[in-house]
Amino acid sequence: MKPVDNQTLLNQLKWRYATKKFDPAKKISAEDWNTLEQALILTASSYGLQPWHFTVVTNPKVKEELQAAAFGQHQVTQASHVVVFSMNKSVNEGYVEKYIQRISEVRGVPAEKLAGYKGMMVGTIAKQDVATTEAWSAKQVYIALGNLLTSAAMLGIDACPMEGISPAKFDEILGLDKKGFATLMIATLGYRASDDSAAHHPKVRFKSEDVVTHVS
Ligand SMILES: Cc1cc2nc3c(=O)[nH]c(=O)nc-3n(C[C@H](O)[C@H](O)[C@H](O)COP(=O)(O)O)c2cc1C
Numbered sequence: 001m002k003p004v005d006n007q008t009l010l011n012q013l014k015w016r017y018a019t020k021k022f023d024p025a026k027k028i029s030a031e032d033w034n035t036l037e038q039a040l041i042l043t044a045s046s047y048g049l050q051p052w053h054f055t056v057v058t059n060p061k062v063k064e065e066l067q068a069a070a071f072g073q074h075q076v077t078q079a080s081h082v083v084v085f086s087m088n089k090s091v092n093e094g095y096v097e098k099y100i101q102r103i104s105e106v107r108g109v110p111a112e113k114l115a116g117y118k119g120m121m122v123g124t125i126a127k128q129d130v131a132t133t134e135a136w137s138a139k140q141v142y143i144a145l146g147n148l149l150t151s152a153a154m155l156g157i158d159a160c161p162m163e164g165i166s167p168a169k170f171d172e173i174l175g176l177d178k179k180g181f182a183t184l185m186i187a188t189l190g191y192r193a194s195d196d197s198a199a200h201h202p203k204v205r206f207k208s209e210d211v212v213t214h215v216s
Helices: 006-015 030-041 060-068 093-107 111-127 130-154 167-174
Strands: 052-057 081-088 158-162 181-190
Touching (some): 130 181
16 A cells, blocks of 8 residues: 555645745644654755754744845745755764764664765765855755655645745844854745635646656
């Protein structure tokens, strides 16, 4: 038996849309939020390095400040939760060592036995300049955004991915720059307002033959 049937998956992906108007009275339950947070953390990343940080904002005053830094987009204050996606700017040998220690702890493998894996990761990073490593890290963070959007849809929770923000202002408001993080985008999550007309817009996607090639 499949864990989710094909039609349910497609139905939820068609049901979701970039929500323009949230119902501010509807909040995501603690149980659902906890599940979404775990889904975020379970996101896949290159080498498993997880070069990200997620800041979850529910504080109304902070949301107001963030809305101003998001070109006034109302989703930021109306949605139940705001997730700020940042990359970790310190993906270096020390970071890899921390990751190795975590693998050792979780899998019960002595860190010395992971020297080869560590060498491979450190080697990759050493070959790159900082801008290349940051661009690589940013790509991983976008995987987390996609994962969160699909996870939310599967739970019947609405979301809007948003790049229309001033990342530097978000970093300043949330003190992220001081922690070595750099914001890339956000997602607002909650429940659609009953009068959000965007909910009824037909989905616009290129035809599959325009974007998919089968080599059989
Ligand atoms: C990375 C990213 C950034 C986006 N930024 C914004 C944004 O700032 N504001 C907004 O209302 N929608 C934003 N969107 C929503 C897209 O416009 C929307 O996903 C796209 O038109 C496809 O429509 P659908 O998500 O409703 O299927 C963004 C989407 C993505 C993936």
